[in-house]
Amino acid sequence: MSEKELQEFLHVCKVYKAFGEGDSRQEVLRGMDFTVRKGEFCVLLGPSGSGKSTLLNIIGGIDNADDGYISIAGDKLRDMDEKTLTRYRRKHLGYVFQLYNLIPNLNVKENIEVGAYLSDSPLDIDELLNTLGLWDHRYKLPNQLSGGQQQRTSIGRAIVKNPDILLCDEPTGALDYNTSKEILKLIEDVNQKYGNTVIMVTHNSAIQEMADHVIKLRDGVVRKNILNDNKISATELDW
């Protein structure tokens, strides 16, 4: 990958998106445009309705832009048919949602295996379980876990296939302060250890301090695009 490609690993190019028709038509994204470097921890920050989740879904290839495009390592998502897109997600993307969406009758280890199955060279599951702090809980079913443990499991499921990009949609939205910090630390560790590009959507402005790159959104446009040279560790965050 050339320096330019590393610099413009992910390019969100003039992306437009609207929902509804006629009077109820609402423009959610209005020419969103920015780039993300490979291995960067990028936070999309904005209030509710700013279009950040929609943008994340378009980046993840599960929603389409009305105009503009997303390119990842030079490949434009809009040029991909559904099969290619699925293959793309399978190979390159990991998803973490606010709700953990674990499979209820698979235990922790098996839920992580569900992610590992998609990769030809997955990470070592036992090692990952240790990294996630889930080794002692590996045989528990989701309903026997706390919210934080469930979110760890869902992060494990997302990163076990060692994706190029980890997309996190409000991963701490349903968690308490301490657990949220634990999860953010875990994502930070994963980013540093495995070098994945992390794009995290949040409305919690405190989180921006741990990011390499902060993109502030409002009313469907980028209000600020900040490269953070003074990022701090997740453990130091406070809100």
Added chain:
Amino acid sequence: MRNPINKRIIRDLAKEWKRYAVLSLLMSFMIGTVSGMLVANGSMLKAFDDSYDKYMLEDGHIELKEEASEDLLAKMPDNITLYEQFYKEVSEVSDGNDSAMVRVFKIREDLNIACVIKGRLPEGKGEIAIDRMHADNNGINIGDMITVNGKDLEVVGFIALPDYSTLFKKNSDIMFNAIDFDVALMTEDAWDDLPGSIKYQYAFRYITSPGSVYEEKDWGDELIEKVAVICATGGYTDNKDEAEQLADNVDEWTAYLESVSSQADELEVRGEELEERSALLEANYDKVLAGDPEWLAESASLQEDIDALQSDADALAAEQDKIDETIDKLEELEPYEDNTNEVTDFIPAYANQAIQFAPEDFGSDVAMMQVLVYVFVAVLAFVFAITTQNTIVREAAVIGTLRATGYTRGELIRYYMLMPVIVTLLSAVLGNVLGYTVFKDTVVGMYYNSYSLPAYETVWNAEAFVNTTLIPLVLVLIINLIVVAGKMRLSPLKFLRRDLSTSRRKKAVRLPRLKFFSRFRLRILLQNIGSYIVLFFGIAFVMLLLSFSIGLPETLSHYKNIMTQDLISEYQYILKDYKDKDENIITTDTESAEEFSMVNLETIDGVHVGEGITVYGIEDDSRYIKSELPEDGVLISSAYAAKFMLREGDTITLKEKYSDKTYTFEVKGVYTYMGSLAVFMRNEDFNKCFDLDEGSFTGFFSSVAIEDIDEELIYTVITREDIMALSIQIDHSMGNYMDYISFACLIIGIFVIYLLTKIIIEKNAASISMVKVLGYENKEINSLYINLTTGVVIVLAVVTSLLSVSGLTAIFAVIMYSMSGWFEVYVSFISILKMIGILLASYFIVSFFDIMRIKKIPLSDALKNVE
């Protein structure tokens, strides 16, 4: 790496074992039933086919008036081997039973060999082996003593004779009779000692088997013609024309010798007369000498007569060579004359009801069961599909996440299809195990209850595999694929948002101004419309089974009533010919007797080609056919009109059974008679139409038994019992079967309704929990959910009961189209109520469990599932 999601399957099975156990049991039960029927039929047919060589089944038999001489037997056609199969038809009396008729044979060693079902073959004089079926029907056990034509004999074995797999006493009988008729074997010595007249039956096998049924028919026709000629000519020829020529020659020769003989007699008489006249003339010779003119004239006349006599005598003497020659010719025929015999019966195997009835009956009811299985598997497949659909809705977010992380649609479709496929496969395996064991034994037991069948071996049946495993599996696959793939078409985002509605409508349907509870119920109904539609199909299926089990016996009993009312006459005597041997027209003094003619033709078009139609020739002003017969057309029976959808003015064309000759009639009206498919015409027209002698007829209708016609002249007598026998037999053999199906319906009904209402309650668990949280009492919740379902079930029960009767009528008509005869389904109002009653009874049992289930839904569900 195997897809880790599949690890869920075992856990899902364990968690929902009750649901899957019920589904699997129902499917296994249905699959097992059909598999059992197919395997039993296949195995029995195989046993039948094998019995041709194993027990050396005959190709037919001939009965002669007397024992055939060696010379005659030597002259029999060379394409057959004849086997002596003499029997004595005598009375059989066993403890507690009415006297029966038994046909006793010597132990057969070469042909129609007995299959010993139990015990052994007789070895001594006081022993007999009897038919197993007859023994069962009359409660005769091995070791029992029976009296056969006055002789006490010990029953040492139960047998099945391959030429009597169905106990038909006469081939012309309408129904078999295993109660009053028996076949038995004795040792040769014992048989010789048994009093009773001998019937000289000879069974035969073709040296090389005919290639087809048609060839067999042709061979049979040719054979009987030849054998009849051989017997009639004492073996002189097997050629009919030659035999006729010979008969003409013999007549001619006999006539010639008779004429010569009468000429000689006449010459002798004339000679004696002349001698008397000569003596008288000699006594009065003096008068001749005296010139008495009277005596002179007498003298001259006498001389003339003597000359004439001499001349005639010389002429006769000149014939001597011819006479000697003629006598020689007749003397040459004398040895043949000693061998002459008469064929009294000939039945080729293909036309022998005792051989053909059972195998033709095998499998006649499988087609209907197969259709029922497909319908049922389709219903269960929908139950699966609805269950899977609900699971997909419940797991929407997980599916969305998996799809977002790169799981393909195919992987998820395959996963959600796995459970129905596994359960269907397990059910098919279990069903087939049951089919090859329990159910097969049940079906075979039913056949053994009706027929004298040889021992059989269970054989692998490919048709059963296709019908009970492949087709159900494909049905389940297709139905579930349509539903699952349809759902999986939605985008990952829709799954993540739990927005799984495939319709574009977003707004709720506006409901009329009703009370709150009514509107609530309507909402539940609309929300669960898919489940209620499947419930409709489930209930419709159960109803169809119920209509079958309740409607069919009622139809049969209705048919019996119709037959009783409709009977043309109490007795129909069919004569071998309308004249006796002396060419005298057969008459009777029985007052109620009325001549009629009858011929059997068959259809060449319409719903059933080849259907036998009885054409009656009726006397004018008949007291049995109470309708005026048209002069330029025919009446047809209402059964014929109904089956072939014929009306006045239509034209029908019928053909002779074994020739291409056709007859066309114009329908001038319909005569109310459901007893058979028949055509009625004036007897005069009948004789013209069929080119018969004027005034000829086939037999007599009579309301009382005719006792003044020699039995030898009667071909068969059809009585009320004979006509009823068919329906009585079907009724008898189906009786237990129908009770069993009614009970099975109740069980299937309970399970189907259980599964479907379970789905509805599970789908609404969160809402039920929520209304509980809001403070609704169980009673109120039941009134919302249970009362709604109760109402729906009642409506569906009524609707489907009517639909199922229509369905049964249609199915039955289609079945009757492929069979001979006609009767329509009859289901009374009471029976419809009974069907609804059974269905509702099933439902109320289930609703008890539903109430318990609603009671058990925890309040926490409402909160847990909000996510």
